[in-house]
Amino acid sequence: MRFRPSLGVMLWLVILMSAASAGPVDLAAAEAQFRKSCGTCHVAETGAGPRQGPNLFGVVGRKAGSVDGFKYSPALVAGGSGIVWDEGILDRWLADPQSVIPGAVMLYKQADPDKRKLVIEYLKTRR
Incomplete structure (x- = not known):
């Protein structure tokens, strides 16, 4: 009798191999990318005030347009009401905010998916 792996087993192997090859995120590189890409307009520090954009501390898992005291654009207030920032939405937002x-x-x-991933990984640590 020959062993024939099921589609599910093969899928898990592909997922495990992908995760293993990706390796851990370099948090120093992630922070540097955040500062380079976002730091002019945003801060991600607990208790810090906004810059041109809102403080992004705790943004992952937060409802869009919900930082108290920040004056959001009318479009974001109207269009962001049902959005909760997760990795997928943040990736789309960083690639093209107007599409979201x-x-x-x-x-x-940010067209480069690797740079977007670094920014998102950094934001995930800011909770």
């Missing part, structure tokens, strides 16, 4: 919330005021776009 048309009319939102954020000029930055």
Whole structure:
């Protein structure tokens, strides 16, 4: 009798191999990328005030447009009401904010998925 792995077993092997090859995220590189890409307009520090954009401390898992005291654009207030920032939404937002919330005021776009991943990994540590 020959062993024939099921599709599920093969899928798990692919997932495990992908995760193993990705390795741990370099948090120093992630922080550096955040500062380079986002630091002009944002801070991600507990208790810090906003810059041009809101403080991103605790953004992962937070409802869009919900930082008290920050004046969001009307488009973000109207279009962000059902959005909770998770990795997938943040990735789309960083790639093209207008595709997530048309009319939102954020000029930055990051085409490089590796740089977006670093920024998101850094934001995940800021809770």
